[in-house]
Amino acid sequence: MSLGLFGLGGGGSGSKSRAGSPAASKAERAVNSNAVFKRRMSQYAQGAITAGDLVRSLERDVVVLIPGCDLEDAVAAALEATPDKRKRNLLSKASGGRAIGPGGATRRLGASRGGRSDVTVEGGRGQQYIMSQGGERISSGKSSIFNGVEVGKESTPLKIKVTTRSNVALVAAEVSNLEQIRARNGAGAFSKHFVGFEENIDNYNGRGDFAMVMRAGSTDLRKLAEVNGGGLSQNKLRKYGAAMASAMRCVHKAGLVWTDLKVDNFVLCERDEAKAIDLEGAVPARSGPKSYTPATMPPDFVIASRGGFAGVTVDRSFDVWSLGMAVLHLYTGRSYFQGSSDPQTIAAVGQPQFTVDLSGVTDGRTRGLLEGLLNPDPKKRLQYFDSVSCRLALL
Structure with a gap:
């Protein structure tokens, strides 16, 4: 449109x-x-x-x-x-x-409100969405997120994810991944754990760019944890840890590996529930990765990809490690590799016998959970995630 x-x-x-x-x-x-x-x-x-x-x-x-x-x-x-x-x-x-x-x-057009120009995007069913300029680039660097509202429903905040024409394949991948997750898990589970799109608008600006309209969360889990300084309370830690784990299980049930599970990709929605966003990089299990974040990559993947990504595949254990790093982030209120560049992070994780230092985790239940999720052996951490012990630790 x-x-x-x-x-x-x-x-x-x-x-x-x-x-x-x-x-x-x-x-x-x-x-x-x-x-x-x-x-x-x-x-x-x-x-x-x-x-x-x-x-x-x-x-x-x-x-x-x-x-x-x-x-x-x-x-x-x-x-x-x-x-x-x-x-x-x-x-x-x-x-x-x-x-x-x-x-x-x-x-x-372009008249400003607060110094930034707003535009209205026309949807495919007659809706009109006001989009505020000055979007925030998302982690992949290939899309931007803008604040928005639907005309006539201004009390309901929206987010509009804009992807340029050169990266439109990512849009198709994300739509396909979300549809696959919904089909394999059911509409109820999908709406509980994922932020779906209100509308996908092709060629929204006449230049071939793509806009995806979705409900806005109040904040993401990274901001929530870091605003609190020392991380979240044990109750909230387990609540949001369980939400992240449930969303991950839905992704895996659809035969996909997320490869970019992190606190930034969960937003707080109605009833203070954490829901997943940004599934454009998810790939079929045992295929090559499309995207990842160095701070949440498991050591076995880093070691395997040192000579390049040819022949390197990912499975569920990749996401289990990422979940562990996300839970640790919520516990401490900071990224484990805060202050390190991506090359420095990759070099550290790729060291022989690398393990995450959990000495600062004083809660025994949380420490046991993290030791299981962050086991350097991919088979052992996957076994732990599938165990009753892991589910009980998140209750």
């Missing part, structure tokens, strides 16, 4: 009504009845003139003939009379960003 034709926030030229509406201005109604305007609109619809040609004609041949009419009146009428979204977008750009806004207000 194309970029919506709404400029949001201040900086506009004042409120004007939609042409043709009961409250439409006299100038806009006069534009619609103008013979030159009708002829130029017909030519634009047929492709005989460009958007720039149309704007110049409106200013030269239409506005000057109608008392009290300015170019924004004419552009507003032209946008209203253009059903083709691509042509509306071109016309808006050619007119310097003028567009019809919510409630009929004519404003400039």
